[in-house]
Amino acid sequence: MIDSLVRMYSQVYKNVHSLKRNTFRLADVLIWPMIFLFTLTFFATYMGSDTVYLNMIILGMMGWRMIYFLNLEMVSTFVEEYWSKSLAHLLISPVSRLELAIGSAASGLLKGVFVIFTYVVFTGMLYGFAIPDWGMFAVAMFFMAVIGFSMGLVTLGLGYYWKEEAFNIAFIWPDVIVLLSGVYFTVESVYPESILPLINALPSTQAFNLLKSMVGIGHPDIPYLALLCGIWLIAAYLFNGFMYEKARRAGKLTRLG
Amino acid sequence: MGEAISVKDVSMTYHSGSETTKALDSVSISVKEGEIFGLLGPNGAGKTTLISILSGILSPDHGEAKVFGMDCSRETKKVQRRINVVSGFTGVVRSLSCREALTYYGLLYNVRNIPQKVDEVLKMTGLEKSRNAEADDLSSGMKQRFLIAKGLLNDPDLLIMDEPTVGLDVESAISIRKMVKNLRSEGRTILLTTHNMFEAEELCDRIAFINSGRIIATGTPVELKSRIVSKRVIEIHCTREDCVVGSLSPLIGVKAVIKSPNLVHVTVDSYKKMKGVLKALSGCDSDVFSVNELEPTLEEAYLQIINNKPREGLKGGSGGRKRLQESKERASDD
Numbered sequence: 001m002i003d004s005l006v007r008m009y010s011q012v013y014k015n016v017h018s019l020k021r022n023t024f025r026l027a028d029v030l031i032w033p034m035i036f037l038f039t040l041t042f043f044a045t046y047m048g049s050d051t052v053y054l055n056m057i058i059l060g061m062m063g064w065r066m067i068y069f070l071n072l073e074m075v076s077t078f079v080e081e082y083w084s085k086s087l088a089h090l091l092i093s094p095v096s097r098l099e100l101a102i103g104s105a106a107s108g109l110l111k112g113v114f115v116i117f118t119y120v121v122f123t124g125m126l127y128g129f130a131i132p133d134w135g136m137f138a139v140a141m142f143f144m145a146v147i148g149f150s151m152g153l154v155t156l157g158l159g160y161y162w163k164e165e166a167f168n169i170a171f172i173w174p175d176v177i178v179l180l181s182g183v184y185f186t187v188e189s190v191y192p193e194s195i196l197p198l199i200n201a202l203p204s205t206q207a208f209n210l211l212k213s214m215v216g217i218g219h220p221d222i223p224y225l226a227l228l229c230g231i232w233l234i235a236a237y238l239f240n241g242f243m244y245e246k247a248r249r250a251g252k253l254t255r256l257g
Numbered sequence: 258m259g260e261a262i263s264v265k266d267v268s269m270t271y272h273s274g275s276e277t278t279k280a281l282d283s284v285s286i287s288v289k290e291g292e293i294f295g296l297l298g299p300n301g302a303g304k305t306t307l308i309s310i311l312s313g314i315l316s317p318d319h320g321e322a323k324v325f326g327m328d329c330s331r332e333t334k335k336v337q338r339r340i341n342v343v344s345g346f347t348g349v350v351r352s353l354s355c356r357e358a359l360t361y362y363g364l365l366y367n368v369r370n371i372p373q374k375v376d377e378v379l380k381m382t383g384l385e386k387s388r389n390a391e392a393d394d395l396s397s398g399m400k401q402r403f404l405i406a407k408g409l410l411n412d413p414d415l416l417i418m419d420e421p422t423v424g425l426d427v428e429s430a431i432s433i434r435k436m437v438k439n440l441r442s443e444g445r446t447i448l449l450t451t452h453n454m455f456e457a458e459e460l461c462d463r464i465a466f467i468n469s470g471r472i473i474a475t476g477t478p479v480e481l482k483s484r485i486v487s488k489r490v491i492e493i494h495c496t497r498e499d500c501v502v503g504s505l506s507p508l509i510g511v512k513a514v515i516k517s518p519n520l521v522h523v524t525v526d527s528y529k530k531m532k533g534v535l536k537a538l539s540g541c542d543s544d545v546f547s548v549n550e551l552e553p554t555l556e557e558a559y560l561q562i563i564n565n566k567p568r569e570g571l572k573g574g575s576g577g578r579k580r581l582q583e584s585k586e587r588a589s590d591d
Contacts, residue, residue: 006364084348088344092312092341092342093365094338249316250271256308256309256346
């Protein structure tokens with residue numbers, strides 16, 4: 001167990017130390033999230049949004065950042081090793097694919113938590129925003145992390161076989177999920193009724209409903225959210241394993257020569 | 258002595274669209290513990306595929322590959338704890354110093370007392386002064402040393418070295434060969450692939466020639482060289498080559514006599530003919546400075562066995578055979 005935790009920690013160690021040596025990468029957590037925050041909140045205030053709507057946007061951005069960082073960090077950890085031509089060293093080591101996934105997700109979690117913290121500080125100063133219910137917020141963020149991790153498992157699975165091509169997917173499909181899940185609006189107000197059952201079956205829709213409910217919008221269904229997250233997690237894990245073996249059999253996992 | 262590697266009837270075919278490439282075709286090898294085993298073959302022969310299977314990153318279509326009795330496909334993580342790979346073609350993780358990168362690999366391998374072990378392998382590979390340099394910025398030679406340091410971190414019982422001296426200058430290559438010899442003296446098993454025949458001959462206890470996914474020959478360097486010897490060449494340094502040629506040409510068993518300035522090469526069907534050659538030389542009116550048997554090189558053995566070429570058609574060999582070739586060319590110029 002401890003050996004397993006140490007192998008997971010190896011990914012955090014690598015990411016933290018490479019971040020230290022590569023200051024440009026700090027933009028990932030210091031600059032882009034801020035630009036993103038201010039773009040949306042400035043627009044919302046310009047449009048004369050009320051406090052409730054502004055708070056929903058801020059909470060939505062926090063949730064989305066959590067999903068984004070977990071998914072992206074999992075695949076970027078892998079793809080960076082590929083770009084460095086050092087992937088073979090990683091894959092011939094005793095680290096298992098689950099340890100690799102959890103370790104890199106932990107780095108993403110740290111980044112996500114850091115960005116959410118800066119959001120809390122800046123939105124508090126600028127808009128007087130405060131988390132309405134920290135307990136509920138933590139529960140929502142936990143589910144966001146599970147969703148991000150599940151998405152990362154899928155993207156990582158694609159990465160085992162398609163390598164850098166999968167990196168593009170890592171950027172695209174969180175955006176698609178965000179669009180479908182109604183991060184900044186209620187899904188009922190935008191999507192046709194015929195596709196709502198499908199959209200409501202996304203765990204991210206339910207997770208963002210939970211966040212929205214903290215400002216009085218939407219109706220949370222935590223057991224349903226937990227069930228959907230569980231199904232996604234299991235399906236993503238199985239897909240990840242399937243792709244790993246498929247790549248291993250086809251000789252696409254990595255090359256030594 | 259136990260068996261470190263056991264590969265039985267392993268086959269592997271790559272598929273790319275409608276094309277298929279048979280990388281390994283019923284390959285079987287056995288490597289004993291403590292042995293340096295060389296795997297030699299041209300590019301695309303299947304060497305990398307075989308070591309990828311042994312490393313657990315590739316599953317064969319057919320057959321069984323075991324390391325220390327553990328199946329590489331089914332017990333991959335157990336195998337990976339006891340092995341490590343040094344590949345001349347891999348890079349190193351970016352944005353980390355040598356020390357940080359080795360610490361990272363130490364964590365992956367659950368190395369105990371990582372700082373001490375990192376210092377130990379840095380010292381062993383002569384990288385102490387570069388400990389804080391970015392591993393990815395090291396020169397080729399230093400990077401190879403770094404990869405060896407990484408390969409030694411977990412004290413592997415089996416070290417797979419895939420062309421560890423590729424692209425290195427002479428001094429760095431010598432230094433790495435010295436390191437490999439030291440590893441053998443520590444009792445580690447080493448599987449070495451190289452295109453450098455001199456290196457293979459110097460380091461390997463046994464060698465397998467692989468071509469088109471099949472093992473063509475296996476044996477010690479001496480055994481492999483002896484397989485191609487059907488004729489022997491004697492090199493004579495003398496003052497009057499015409500006289501020597503005249504004395505030796507009529508002897509029974511002498512297949513060819515080629516002269517060049519102060520040098521005569523005599524091809525005989527057996528070294529048992531040496532006695533007759535020496536006797537004939539004693540009756541010859543020429544000073545003789547030396548008489549040497551020219552041994553075939555491993556490179557010649559490799560080329561002949563891999564390509565199944567006749568010995569006389571060989572070119573580009575090093576050492577004695579190369580000199581003979583040059584002598585022949587000079588003789589024909591004359």
